Amino acid sequence: MRVRFEQVDEKEKEQALIRAVEKTADILSAMDLLENGSGGIQVIKDRNTFFCKLTQIYYIESVDKRTYVYTKGECYESRDRLYELEEKLGMYYVRISKSMIVNLRKIRNVSAEPGGRMVAVLLNGERVIISRSYVKDIKRRLGIQ
Amino acid sequence: MNITKKIFVQSMAIATAILFLNGINAVIQHFAGNDIVLQWYHPITIVMTGILCALPTVLLREADQWDRKTFWARVSIHCLALYVIVTGAGWIFKWYTDVKSFISVSIIFFIVYAFVWLLSHWLDKQDEKKINSALDTIRDEE
Numbered sequence: 001m002r003v004r005f006e007q008v009d010e011k012e013k014e015q016a017l018i019r020a021v022e023k024t025a026d027i028l029s030a031m032d033l034l035e036n037g038s039g040g041i042q043v044i045k046d047r048n049t050f051f052c053k054l055t056q057i058y059y060i061e062s063v064d065k066r067t068y069v070y071t072k073g074e075c076y077e078s079r080d081r082l083y084e085l086e087e088k089l090g091m092y093y094v095r096i097s098k099s100m101i102v103n104l105r106k107i108r109n110v111s112a113e114p115g116g117r118m119v120a121v122l123l124n125g126e127r128v129i130i131s132r133s134y135v136k137d138i139k140r141r142l143g144i145q
Numbered sequence: 146m147n148i149t150k151k152i153f154v155q156s157m158a159i160a161t162a163i164l165f166l167n168g169i170n171a172v173i174q175h176f177a178g179n180d181i182v183l184q185w186y187h188p189i190t191i192v193m194t195g196i197l198c199a200l201p202t203v204l205l206r207e208a209d210q211w212d213r214k215t216f217w218a219r220v221s222i223h224c225l226a227l228y229v230i231v232t233g234a235g236w237i238f239k240w241y242t243d244v245k246s247f248i249s250v251s252i253i254f255f256i257v258y259a260f261v262w263l264l265s266h267w268l269d270k271q272d273e274k275k276i277n278s279a280l281d282t283i284r285d286e287e
Contacts, residue, residue, distance in 0.1 A: 055285070092283065104283060105284055105285040106284075106285060107280050107284070108284070109277050109280065110273055110277060110280070111273055112266065112269035112270050112272065113213075114220075114262070115216050116265070116269055117210075118269070118272075118273065118276075123284075123285065123287045124287075131210070135272060135276075139275070139276065142279035142283075144272075144275045144279055
């Protein structure tokens with residue numbers, strides 16, 4: 001397959017278009033890599049280190065200078081700070097408050113509340129708050145004008 | 146947006162809104178047979194009221210961090226603070242000719258306050274719809 005690279009000036013403009021006859025395993029893994037970055041981050045639970053795939057993460061929260069990574073039913077700790085993780089995560093991870101990053105692919109729906117904030121209901125039923133000042137970033141990331 | 150810039154933008158917005166509503170009121174009154182004549186000091190007092198009204202915005206800083214109860218309590222205090230400023234300014238700057246004009250200013254104030262909140266919430270609801278339809282296209286299956 002011929003691969004072409006074109007430079008853009010903004011992260012929001014980044015996109016990859018794959019033209020192929022069918023979605024083969026190679027193409028699916030390329031899509032996964034492009035959408036979710038290098039694939040995962042190292043997390044800790046009960047002093048054991050695990051590799052957590054980015055596709056499993058629901059949200060990441062910083063509490064008292066500690067960083068917690070939440071999957072469907074588990075909570076892990078990360079040695080990285082929130083801003084450091086922000087760099088490593090894929091395009092579907094977006095900051096929704098000073099202390100939280102959410103995986104947009106795990107949001108079931110959002111609802112606006114008076115005052116400008118939004119409440120996001122995740123696929124596991126958990127609810128997280130999207131601060132007003134971050135709604136613009138989410139819209140930009142989702143390609144909404 | 147930092148708080149100084151926010152207060153400045155709001156001052157201008159409020160002053161414009163007051164002038165706009167006064168303009169509409171003057172047109173209505175004219176066709177009802179009562180011409181309203183502005184005094185030389187009226188425009189500047191409107192701008193000053195705009196600045197004073199923008200100050201209680203500090204009460205609503207980081208409103209998106211509060212729980213529902215705190216939010217509505219602060220909004221109520223904000224609304225009352227603005228009402229006191231507007232009616233107080235009207236009294237100091239002699240906007241009222243009689244009790245009727247005081248009542249009409251009060252009614253207009255509460256209508257505008259509710260309208261601004263409803264408009265802002267309606268805009269947020271439009272964002273909600275757009276975000277939800279965009280999320281539909283990328284959502285993982287669980």
